Amino acid sequence: MMRTRVTLADVAAIARVDRAVVSRVVNKDPTLNIRPETRERVLAAIEELGYRPNVAARSLRTSRAHMFGLFIPDFANPVYAEIIKGAEAEAAAQGYVIVTGSATGAGLGEYMDRIGQGRIDGLLLAGAGDDSSLIAQLDQSAIPWLMLNNRSRSVKRYVILDDRRAAALAVEHLVLLGHRRIAHLAGPSRADTAARRSAGYSAAMDDAGLPEGPIVAADYTPAGGAAAMALLLAAPEPPTAVFVANVASAIGAMQAVRTAGLEIPRDVSIVAVHDFELAGYLHPALTTVRMPLAELGRRGVTLLGSLKPDDTVAEVLAGPIELIQRSSTAPPRR
Amino acid sequence: MMRTRVTLADVAAIARVDRAVVSRVVNKDPTLNIRPETRERVLAAIEELGYRPNVAARSLRTSRAHMFGLFIPDFANPVYAEIIKGAEAEAAAQGYVIVTGSATGAGLGEYMDRIGQGRIDGLLLAGAGDDSSLIAQLDQSAIPWLMLNNRSRSVKRYVILDDRRAAALAVEHLVLLGHRRIAHLAGPSRADTAARRSAGYSAAMDDAGLPEGPIVAADYTPAGGAAAMALLLAAPEPPTAVFVANVASAIGAMQAVRTAGLEIPRDVSIVAVHDFELAGYLHPALTTVRMPLAELGRRGVTLLGSLKPDDTVAEVLAGPIELIQRSSTAPPRR
DNA sequence: AGATTCCAGTCAATCGTTTGAACGACAGAG
């Protein structure tokens, strides 16, 4: 049952007032002086016709779209799912809606083309690389934008989490359990988060007076983690504990431990960054460091709303970072 | 560096033609007769100014937004992540962009309010319930919509997968391995997918000449699955295999098996519907039935594009459904 | 009584594109 679209004019006609009045009633314009009974008529007409403002017309006139863009690498990654949820919640609270795009669909440039001009009031880039041609394009587009969980060397427009501290927390936990040979299964060298987590690892090891164990870099994938872990275990004096920079790698790493005929945590303890629901259901349940990912998304949206064109943003989100101890970490074997 | 926005008029001025010409060039209007050199001038001006059409103006005029809505229960659920990816890919191919919303942000009604009128050309509802007040509201909104992976009793507007066949495939696999006491850990009774999978289970058991084992319903959550599995294992003659309707439940179920001091697949085999990346990394690796979820998203978008106002759609997506055999299923113990 | 303020709205320009209709110049037909 296709209804014909209802406009301000229709409402105005029924309520016997000017379109302007209806508009001001809808927008709760405080400068409007109106008799209660007139307002009632307007409201009744809106109700009767089921009027809803036309977004295109409104945004053409006001040049505000009430929509934010959010670009992520992959929807299937629970880390970004968490960020989206936070961003969406905050956007909803502001009456905004989110138009998502992912690198699996097509590149960022192509996404920007489809977005066009005037469709979004701001853009969040979660986990995108540091591509300078991209940044140039963004600056041309005249909308505020921000990187999440990934900083750019060239431009100060990012909010990140305290990955350093998260890494240190994980390492301290292992140290406290009595481990001394603690290796680091790092992320890919081009990833900014990986670098910060590695730095945290090094600092914490240093603080504990321990020598940095072997560090092996791997992709943020199960396969990458498995390969890297196999390497670590093959060493003449394998580590008794491994700090893994990422859950995806950690899952692969756990598999590699089993493949090597060893047992977690008896032979090797594992702790990884980012908590996620399934972590507690893996076997053994994975000890993780929980970071405020949803809060990161929320903060990004909040900032977008108040960002001035040339503002710089270089924020390390203050938020709870906690160790979720499960069964993959234990004191080393005597 | 905030650029001042570039309009058709700016381009027209530089190219020394009318706005209309620029518009027709941009839109590749086939009825336009134009001298090659004029076209060149226009293209050059567009390039020089970096002109991009204003989406609001365009969509006000044409009443097409080049945007689809997609509402899902939860971004963190890998099943919907897969659907989104498919939908996004197809939308991108059509030059459309997707505005997502989830039930974790706020309800569908609230999402529709934020969407407003004229912002989307169609709406996909993935896994939403069969809420009749909602359907009334949708029909009022004058945009085509479709349910994905969930059918509504009241309205024929859905695309679903062949859950019946998927369930049958899983059960047949267990039968082939030699199992005879095959239980079913079903989904919540209000979920449409759960009902179809249960039907498939029953049919397959019947075909195999086996008595229906115990059937226990559980939420599509690890906790629900764990509780239900505990119940199944406590029976005097526990099943040697369980067909689980959903991966989330399956993960909980696996935990419950371990808690009971049993081993998979030695003491009980488990197979679940929907494959997902981590399934291969669980311990033991979970045997699943892979369904074409991305294809479902893709198909939904395709249909939205060609849907007439009063068309009915009741489609069971034809697409590959395959058993991914891993290590959680084996012949029963003698 | 005349001036001023307030009330309760109305008027109309504007945002940037799209698109059916019109138009001047030129060519070819009759």
Add this chain to the structure above:
DNA sequence: CTCTGTCGTTCAAACGATTGACTGGAATCT
């Protein structure tokens, strides 16, 4: 030499909402 057709463009009216400026009357002030 006028008429009819193309060619290559231009004209201008939408689309629907917003918002600063304005207005006609009543109430209040001086």
